[in-house]
Amino acid sequence: MDTIVITGASSGIGLETARILTNHGFNVLGIARCEAKCNRAKERILSENPDAKITFFVADLMQQREVVRVAEEITFYLDKNCNGKLYALINNAGCVRSWYMTTDEGYEQQFALNHLAGFLLTYKLLPALKKAQGRVIITGSKSHKGIKVRWDDVMLCHRYNPLIAYKQSKLCNILFAKGLNDRYAAAGIRAYVVDPGLVNTDIGNKETGGLVNFIWALRKRHGVPPAVPAKTYAFLCMQKPMPEGLYYYLCKEKKYSGQVTSENANRLFELSERLCDIRYEEVEMV
Numbered sequence: 001m002d003t004i005v006i007t008g009a010s011s012g013i014g015l016e017t018a019r020i021l022t023n024h025g026f027n028v029l030g031i032a033r034c035e036a037k038c039n040r041a042k043e044r045i046l047s048e049n050p051d052a053k054i055t056f057f058v059a060d061l062m063q064q065r066e067v068v069r070v071a072e073e074i075t076f077y078l079d080k081n082c083n084g085k086l087y088a089l090i091n092n093a094g095c096v097r098s099w100y101m102t103t104d105e106g107y108e109q110q111f112a113l114n115h116l117a118g119f120l121l122t123y124k125l126l127p128a129l130k131k132a133q134g135r136v137i138i139t140g141s142k143s144h145k146g147i148k149v150r151w152d153d154v155m156l157c158h159r160y161n162p163l164i165a166y167k168q169s170k171l172c173n174i175l176f177a178k179g180l181n182d183r184y185a186a187a188g189i190r191a192y193v194v195d196p197g198l199v200n201t202d203i204g205n206k207e208t209g210g211l212v213n214f215i216w217a218l219r220k221r222h223g224v225p226p227a228v229p230a231k232t233y234a235f236l237c238m239q240k241p242m243p244e245g246l247y248y249y250l251c252k253e254k255k256y257s258g259q260v261t262s263e264n265a266n267r268l269f270e271l272s273e274r275l276c277d278i279r280y281e282e283v284e285m286v
């Protein structure tokens with residue numbers, strides 16, 4: 001049975017994707033920050049499918065030490081139960097903020113969770129992904145379009161705009177996937193980004209206030225249910241041979257921003273390595 005890790009699997013798109021993938025017979029390892037919500041998510045999946053293989057790990061992925069800890073727990077699990085192989089990693093956990101807020105490491109929270117957490121978790125799980133010639137799928141967004149990375153102030157400390165910070169974190173998702181493909185496609189690993197569309201979840205009503213909270217409460221009513229984007233994750237997990245595109249919406253390739261170049265992807269890779277204090281191994285660039 002192939003194993004898939006999904007971050008942010010306790011609600012919204014991640015929970016629905018976990019549900020669908022267990023129904024397709026995958027062994028799913030969910031990660032989320034709240035133990036009670038993880039337990040509820042597990043019960044929900046098992047109540048519909050008592051044979052579902054679903055295990056939850058609790059970690060606040062905004063904090064790098066927590067990413068490292070949970071990656072070690074998952075590696076131990078994979079070594080013990082899956083011959084050390086990870087079939088796919090879905091970096092989906094994400095957040096929206098209304099104000100400038102930082103993590104324990106002092107990093108802006110949207111950048112830290114929406115981009116750096118997945119960057120560090122992928123690095124830690126790369127040996128297991130390599131063993132399985134695995135897939136990395138990142139939840140992006142159409143909102144990545146129309147902006148550039150602020151290389152001189154990537155956390156937007158000087159002039160914070162929460163919407164720009166969110167959009168930039170979603171541009172980083174595609175640049176990271178591009179950087180992974182440039183480095184590891186030759187080793188059999190492929191990275192993809194899913195644009196889920198507008199989805200009716202509570203993302204904009206968690207730890208937000210004022211305008212962001214109010215606008216999201218109205219906007220989400222026009223969103224599709226999480227089951228709609230979940231099909232695209234299932235498609236990318238199950239398609240054989242592996243699809244060769246980068247950015248997918250409703251199971252089809254979609255055009256992405258012209259900012260997604262190898263040059264920008266490399267620049268982000270180097271910056272993120274510094275911020276996580278890691279070094280992805282040197283490989284032949286394809």
Ligand SMILES: NC(=O)c1ccc[n+]([C@@H]2O[C@H](COP(=O)([O-])OP(=O)(O)OC[C@H]3O[C@@H](n4cnc5c(N)ncnc54)[C@H](OP(=O)(O)O)[C@@H]3O)[C@@H](O)[C@H]2O)c1
Nearest residue numbers: 008010011012013033060061062093094141198199201203
């Ligand atoms: N909804 C949309 O219209 C939309 C559109 C484009 C892209 N997206 C992207 O879709 C992804 C999933 O969002 P969603 O809409 O499904 O929202 P959601 O329902 O709030 O799901 C977010 C998930 O991430 C988890 N999470 C939040 N902070 C965390 C932390 N510090 N550590 C670990 N896990 C954490 C949440 O846990 P809790 O259950 O404890 O909150 C939840 O499981 C995000 O990357 C978002 O940017 C969403």
